[in-house]
Amino acid sequence: MAFRANVEGIPKAPFTSYGYGVYSISDLNGIVVDSQYSDAHDETGETLIPPSLSDFANTFVEDLRSVLDIDLDVSIADAAALDSIFLTVNESVEYLDASGARTAEGYTLTISPSGIVISGASPLGVWWGTRTLLQLAILSEGSIPVGQTKDAPGWGIRGMMLDVARHYYPPEFLVELCSYMSFFKQNTFHLHLSDNLYNNVNIYSRERSLELYARFRLWSDSEDVAGLNNHKNESYTREQFEEIQSSCAARGVTIIPEIEAPGHALAIVQWKPELGLSDDLSLLNISHPDTIPTMKSIWSTFLGWFHSKTVHIGADEYTADVGDYNRFVNAMAAHIRSASGKATRIWGTFPPRPEYGDENINSADVSVQHWAFFEDNPYHDYIRNGYAVLNSDDTFYTVNKWSGSYPQKVPIARTWNGDPATGGGIWHPHVFDTKDPANNPERSEPLVLGAVTPLWNDYGANASTYSEAYYVWREGIPALADKQWGGDLSEPAFFAALEKLHPLIPGQNLERAVESKGPVIFNYTGTTGVVDQSGNGYDATTSCPLTTESTWAIGPGCSFATPLRSKGRNYTLSLRLLVEDVFEDSATIIRGADSALMLTPNVTLFAAGTHFRLNATVPAGTWVDLRVVGRGDRTFASVRTTSLDAVLPGVGGSADAGEEVEEEFLARLGVNGEFFVWTPVAIEAPITELGGEGAGWTGQLASLGLTSEGGKSTRMGSPKHLLKLPNGKPLYQHQADILRTVLPGSKVYISLAQESPLDETLRSARRYSDDNSASCGFGNGELEVIFDPKVNSSAESKGPAEGLLSAYNTCPDATWLVVACDYPYVTSATLEHLVASYNSPVICFRNSEGFCEPLLGIWSPAALKRLAGNVARGKSGPAATVRELNGTMLSVPEGCEAWLVDVNRQADWEAALEKLATSV
Missing domain, CATH: 3.20.20.80 (Glycosidases)
Structure with a gap:
């Protein structure tokens, strides 16, 4: 029995399942290239340097190794072997494009109990068949249904x-x-x-x-x-x-x-x-x-x-x-x-x-x-x-x-x-x-x-x-x-x-991802030496001597190097250092494959040939905690004076309240000679080397750390939940009022970090919470405060998951309607739309990029339990949990796109205030 289905890869391919069994990729013993076509090339395409079938096979075997961790050999023979991937050309099969003309890019992929055959109209067609096979193996977790795909592109x-x-x-x-x-x-x-x-x-x-x-x-x-x-x-x-x-x-x-x-x-x-x-x-x-x-x-x-x-x-x-x-x-x-x-x-x-x-x-x-x-x-x-x-x-x-x-x-x-x-x-x-x-x-x-x-x-x-x-x-x-x-x-x-x-996806690391067992990617201190304290094994090397104070003496004559090159979006790079002398116009504190942190003399990130400068400087002769933070498509830095013997904040942790001011790196665009536009810029973390030739400075390094999270935001000048609306009401109170309207008789909880400042209403709510153990169920709309767990060096921030898990720990059997504090345009209609559309286990709005806004949604106990398990395994992204659970991602009604606009910068908040003032 056979039936038509589809391989839901990208692009989608027609698939005929034979209706029985699967083939396990782990059973493969090798790749066999048909000897009759091993040196064949596709002469019909646009390229004048088409790879041979053997060339494609050698690239494919590298992909199998990097994607599926399967190490196979490539051989040339006139027939398939048991448990092999056989690559061949069959020019007699007609593959047609959208116009009905023959195309050399078509292929047939056959999965049988004894192995896999990819037959193409040309070596290029075979190559596209290998892409389908890789996707099938990923999507089926290595157990591919027995069946066949015959596929060809519509356009050349x-x-x-x-x-x-x-x-x-x-x-x-x-x-x-x-x-x-x-x-x-x-x-x-x-x-x-x-x-x-x-x-x-x-x-x-x-x-x-x-x-x-x-x-x-x-x-x-x-x-x-x-x-x-x-x-x-x-x-x-x-x-x-x-x-x-x-x-x-x-x-x-x-x-x-x-x-x-x-x-x-x-x-x-x-x-x-x-x-x-x-x-x-x-x-x-x-x-x-x-x-x-x-x-x-x-x-x-x-x-x-x-x-x-x-x-x-x-x-x-x-x-x-x-x-x-x-x-x-x-x-x-x-x-x-x-x-x-x-x-x-x-x-x-x-x-x-x-x-x-x-x-x-x-x-x-x-x-x-x-x-x-x-x-x-x-x-x-x-x-x-x-x-x-x-x-x-x-x-x-x-x-x-x-x-x-x-x-x-x-x-x-x-x-x-x-x-x-x-x-x-x-x-x-x-x-x-x-x-x-x-x-x-x-x-x-x-x-x-x-x-x-x-x-x-x-x-x-x-x-x-x-x-x-x-x-x-x-x-x-x-x-x-x-x-x-x-x-x-x-x-x-x-x-x-x-x-x-x-x-x-093989052959690239465009996101500059770094493998890590948890949020901390690496952590070095002078007292523990170059051995990475994160558990990832990214031990550093250095030719710089240790001082009597257990710090590294950094300068042009020595270097401190990690085994890594660059870290893409969402990170916190933390340095405790003392700059003693800067003797070049542009001193490079730390460099990487995609960027460099410099003093010019202002704190500067150099990337893609451009210096992105802040107003902040690093004072000479003073110990500072210097942090560079990547949050999505934005990049920030802060400088805080400290002392060598001050307690180190957790890697990526925020400084003491009131002592640290973040500045944002911005790109300055000249528009046709008429005006300028300032836009956020996403810059990779430079994580390869401090010191060395051309560094241009001398000083001491006490610690260097990197996490995969963007830390806590301080760039608004005021905590987001306390931002005042045009009517004078703090943003959190406005959202609490909306929650009470949509779910009358329910308690409203606000989840805050331990160090979050409180206004009088929140202080009263905290006293109420302290005096009354949290109880789940209906109430009279009263407000209770629940605090995220204290973050320290051994318990790193879980980012957006933190508040969700605090709610789950407070009432593990409750279904939570969640609103993040930075959505100023949320209305009762927003939440009513969510409630009316709710399907267990989880629902959230889909943003313009097609991804979930997990902090504007409804989470069931089962969904929060899965999130807690993911966080325990080092996967702290709530959006990923939504996708794992095939959660509902709700489109915003036409004309309501503002619901999903959040405020991440002072300029965002000022724009929101202007709009909200005119709408009153």
Whole structure:
């Protein structure tokens, strides 16, 4: 008996279960590559360096080792062996894309009681089959149902575009992004290699335009381009670009390079000013006799670097003469075809018109990447005139950190409601217009090449860190990948699968995660030496001597090093140190792979080529507790004077109340020369080395610690629960009143940290709680205070779980309606919506990123019991517990998005006060 089902991986794959048994991955003995095809390559795709079947097998075996902890050998034979994964090519099987054309990316995955066979239309198809197998193994916890998947993509180009021109990214970061994309079967990574900040001709002088940030990211020593790029330290040499392309190709991803002209060409005009249009130097003057020869020379220099069958010449947002523009595009396309045999792609800018006659762009050599309907109509202007079109419609555009018009994360909800032909159904790459179906071709239209979603760095290099680009795409890549492939994974199924798959994606650590048995990742003190006290075994090494006071004497002549490189979001880095002398302009306290903590002389984090400075300084000759805290997408630091013999706070713990003031690191964005915007910035913790050559300071280190939690917030200037609303009522009282309205006759509890300040109402409630042992059940709406357990060096903070567990310990048989103190827009309608929708064991609101807000929800005893168990095992995130329990994640009604807005900064609170005051 067989029945159809689906592999709820990403992308979703059709699956036929044979209805009996499972195959255990642990039974595998090896990987066998079919000898007939071991050296076969896919010649039909975009890459000119396709891996062989054996190459893919060797990458796959590394993934099995890192993801599933299975150590297998790869062998070559003419048949499968018992309990093996057999990789082969079967060209006789027809795999069809959405247009009905054959695709070499299809595969068949067969799970039998004796082993696994992946048969592909090509080695690339086999590779995609290995991605499905990995996901199956993760989702089934190693016991895969016996059955078969036959799968193929609907479209041949599936991927993302990154603006590396206005923000440099290291080669290894790009390679990690390819690994992330490949896991979800995306095959195209478009790199935008040259551009400039917006040249605001209304206010910029010629001199300012010629100094404006503009970059060409490829570095060549050729005399033909000498002076084009003067920033070698933030460029890609040929060897580096070769490594990027080959590493990405090893995982089935092709790099598509773009050199932008004749618009966005200020990097070229700054090199040769005579080539710029006089009224806008960012545009090339195509009529100048040297313009096209110069561009041909640039392309001739770099064409040999590129291992793709198509290259991108940009040709975006050119506002000068259309005849010159079309002549430029055709000349460049002809040159590129003649010099390299490659095809050309452009951004949709000037659609073909009958009056242009032979001056229209040559559709045989040039494909169009549509991006905005104010530039063109991709279906009516291009496809109906015989042009192949790639869908990059700005439906899914993102601009890093800030924009007046585009979001900062991929709006993934549109992948589930973006097809207007079905009344807001599943989006796929043939859907250019999410509102008017008349502007979209049929799904089977062969001139639709696929879809690539861009991320633009419109406001330059100092707006963000490297990893913030990944977080723009974190959920976007898998959500888009499912639909680009042709899948129709539902929203709940998507998030359920992503939660299980995400921690195990091979070939990358974009989140800079660090394994740890508990919240404390490492802890070193002078009295205990370099042996890590956390239990994780991250012992340090040092060449620095111990002083008579059991501190390490740090300086340029010695170093103190951990075995770790960097820690991503949500951490507290704590140092007790004494800075005796700073003898460089920029002293580096501690450095890591992604950042450095510096004194310039202000406390500074250096990351992604930018100094992010605070007002705070570290006084010389005084012991201080210096903390750097990462909380989500924000980063903070504090400096507190202390003494060497003062009791050390718990690693990551807060300082004594009233003595510590946090400051937030912010990015300062210049917007088109008109105004500035300050935005939060997420900076990784530098955790590799103190001291050493170039440190620029001398002093002593008494302790160094790192936790995986963001500590307690002090950045509001006042504890959040005591913030005053426009009517003078503290925020906690406002929320208590709402709780009493929604659940009349119930007790209201407020959970506070031990050291939390109290107003008179809370002091009275505390006295009541002290005098009356907590009793569960109905009351008269009275307020009781329950305190979180005292946090010390041996009992680290459990973060958001702390208050939930305090409630659970107080009344373990109660079902709790929970409201965090930092939601100022919560109303009785908010909580009534929760209560009316409640399904045991737990319910919470889903935020705009698709994740649970666990502190605005309802928790049953069973859910809290699971949370307590998870915390005991070192898993302290309530949101993860909600997902484990398949809890209900409730969408916010349209128009009520403010319910989920929390206040994390003084600016947030001031904005809330203004809105609340006007709403009264």
